[in-house]
């Protein structure tokens with residue numbers, strides 16, 4: 405499977421180069437790794453990263469995980485949702501470091517299985533669960549904190565390519581997420597959405613959000 409012109413037509417040269425480079429680096433087999441959240445011994449030992457699931461260790465997700473660790477006021481003693489959970493890194497960090505409950509969700513079956521594996525491995529079954537669904541499709545309850553580390557670039561991933569679908573999504577997805585999120589957010593809750601400046605306005609939540617909320 406590979407990306408072609410029709411998948412990337414909304415992107416400029418620099419964006420295409422970035423997407424193709426990341427795609428190349430995400431073609432891994434299943435493996436386990438010790439995920440270092442901080443330099444001070446906060447390590448997720450034996451974290452599962454499966455084939456076809458976005459490897460957070462080689463992208464900014466590792467910084468977002470550290471951000472959550474240091475901003476635990478967002479979820480400490482609270483209910484959290486992790487949309488587009490991939491391996492479950494964000495959800496695992498919230499569940500392990502103080503959330504009352506975490507529901508992780510992803511449109512990819514491989515990602516949901518991977519997140520469940522990590523939930524079991526870290527003994528978080530009483531706090532965390534993973535469901536399959538498109539955007540909020542599998543979510544039933546409201547939360548105080550909703551995180552979505554969304555596909556950063558505007559595009560149409562090839563059918564069945566879960567790695568491409570971790571990087572590329574039609575801008576409509578972010579609009580839909582921002583439109584639906586208030587239904588799943590408790591009063592005074594917080595939405596956390598990382599973004600990548602290189603991806604430009606179409607998938608920038610701060611820009612898209614102006615029309616969506």
Ligand SMILES: C[S@@+](CC[C@H](N)C(=O)[O-])C[C@H]1O[C@@H](n2cnc3c(N)ncnc32)[C@H](O)[C@@H]1O
Pocket residue numbers: 458459460465487488489490491492493494509510511512515537538539540553554555556566569570571573577
């Ligand atoms: C950039 S990856 C982030 C994965 C993980 N949260 C992390 O930080 O490592 C984006 C994730 O969003 C998921 N995704 C893409 N489209 C989605 C949709 N419509 N609904 C739910 N999840 C989606 C992908 O399968 C992928 O796991």
